Amino acid sequence: MLVPRVVVWPMLLVLLGAAAPEQPRVTRERKLVVRAEEATTLHLLRVAPGTVTTVVFNEDILPASVDTKALTPLFGQLKVYPGVMVLRPAVAMPEPSRPLITARFAGEDAPRQVSFLLVTDPREVDTVVEVSRHALSAEDLGEELALLRGRCVAAEAGLATLRAQCAQTGLAGAVLTGALGPEPVSVEWFPNAVGTPGLDVVRSALLYRHIQTRVMAFTLRNSSGSARWVPGMGRLIQLGPDEKEGRVIQREIPVRMLEDRLAPGASGQVVLEWHLPEGLDPQARYVLEVWNQEGDRSVRWKGLSP
DSSP states (O other): OOOOHHHHHHHHHHHHHHHOOOOOOEEEEEEEEEEGGGTTOEEEEEOOTTOOEEEEESSOBOGGGSOOTTTGGGEEEEEEOSSEEEEEESSOOOSTTOOEEEEEBSSSOBOOEEEEEEEOOSSEEEEEEEEEEEOBOHHHHHHHHHHHHHHHHHHHHHHHHHHHHHHOOHHHHHHHTTSSOSSOOEEEEOOOOEEOTTEEEEEEEEEEEETTEEEEEEEEEEOTTSOOBOEEEEEEEEEOTTSOEEEEEEEEEEEEOSSSOBOTTOEEEEEEEEEOOTTOOTTOOEEEEEEETTSSOEEEEEEEOO
C-alpha cells in the first residue's frame, strides 16, 4: 500500500530532526592575569565532558593544595602538577552547586592563590588557559601600603575641610564659606505660577540674585486628590522676541526639598539654585519650569528677568 506524500514528508522531517547532531562547542585559548588585589576573585573556567582543558601557570603551584578527592566523581582525568593542571570532565558541571578549584602558589608573594569556578557552557569550552601571576613581594606590598596611607591622610584632610564648611549654617556660614561675598543681594517677588492640575504655589515665590547666582524659593502644595510629587529637575528657557520659547539656558537645575516627596495633601518648601552664564541679554525674558521626577507634573513662571 502506498503512503500518501502528505504523510511521508512530515515523518521524514521528524526523523531528520531527531537525528541532527548537536553543534560542537567552540574551543577557546585565553590568558588570565591574577593580581594581588584580586586574590579573592573567582575566575570562570569553562569545561566540557570529554574535552581536555589545560591550565598552565607561569609560576609553580602546590599540587597538594588542590582538593582532587571532592572533584573525582566529576572527572575522567584530573592531574595537578607544579606548573600545569589537566582536566577532562566525565559529566557536565552541576548548575545548582558549581564546583570550585583553588590552587595555592608556591612562595610567600601575593597573590597567594587562584580560584576557578567550573562551568559547562553549551557553546564554548576552554582548552588552554595561561595563568600569569602578577606577584608582589613583601617589600612591594609595603610600598603600596605606604602610598595608600598617604592618600588616606590627604583624603581625611579634605574631608575635615568639608566637615568644617558643612558645620557653618545661616548667613554667617554663607559668608565664612565664601558663598556670600561683598556684592549686594537683591530679592524679588515672582508673579503667580501656572501649575498642572493638583499643584499650587502658596503665595508668591522669592528670587534671590547675587552676582551670577540665582536662588528661587517657594512653597508647593500637592492637592489631596493627586499622586505623590517627587522633586526632579528645573529648566530655564529664554523667550524670543515673539514670546516663543527658544534656547534652553539651564537644562538640569536640581530641585531641593527637606522632604524626599510630597504626599497627597502635603506642602513643602522648594528651593532651586543655578548660575547664569556670561553674555546673556539683560533685556531678555525667561521661563522657569520645575518638574517632578517623572516629568509629567510641573509649575512654571513666564516673563522672568535674568
